Amino acid sequence: MSQIARSKDNKYELLYFPFHGVVTALRAMFAISDANYTFTHPIDWAKEKPTTPFGSLPVMYETDPATGHTLELAELSAIESYMGDKYGWMGDNLWERAQIQMYHSLTQAVFDKWVTTVVRAPKENQEQMTEIYTEKILPEWVETHERVLQAKGCDGHYVGDKFSIADLKTATTLDNLISISGDRFLSREKTPAIFAVYDTVEKMPKYAAWKASAEWKAYDDVNKKLFGF
């Protein structure tokens, strides 16, 4: 199995629903890599659910074309770190890797909290939960990340001078956070260091091409229809 995981010629399939959901950064990882990949979607989720490792998506399948053996990996963070390790987006040493995971985890958490506190709240509680999110949870993330990135010198990266999965997670999540709160907390004037990360990622040619693609736009349209952003 670890032999298969080491190969760079493998074919990847990323199974997830036909919207961005939680995989905006993960899909971008495939798009900016040179991996041979396809994005697939469940046809009948109720039937397919029990066939996945933990009854949820995303799931990544990685096949060695030489042997036909397939590895199956679930859990968003595990897949993102795995791709990050494969493609060199986890820093240059153990400590950098840990720092990258720390910032990546903080940003994944601020998105997950939106889903758990607001999106999944009963209709009658939604206004109150939105207020808790925008008054407390989101400003805390903004303050922490702007402070950390300012201290580092506003250079467009969380760790070292290289692109990492922490940079990508913030860049992709920022679009959602701005949809939620407008420019109340996040703007080029108020949070220049966070925007330096955003701009650095947006300028990556393969990322920009992916974000401009019809495939990305199709996921975006469904996302907007279902979740409003």
Ligand SMILES: N[C@@H](CCC(=O)N[C@@H](CS)C(=O)NCC(=O)O)C(=O)O
């Ligand atoms: N812990 C999982 C959670 C993923 C998750 O929440 N997936 C949702 C879609 S965003 C899902 O599969 N929902 C369908 C279901 O639970 O039946 C991860 O990090 O990958």
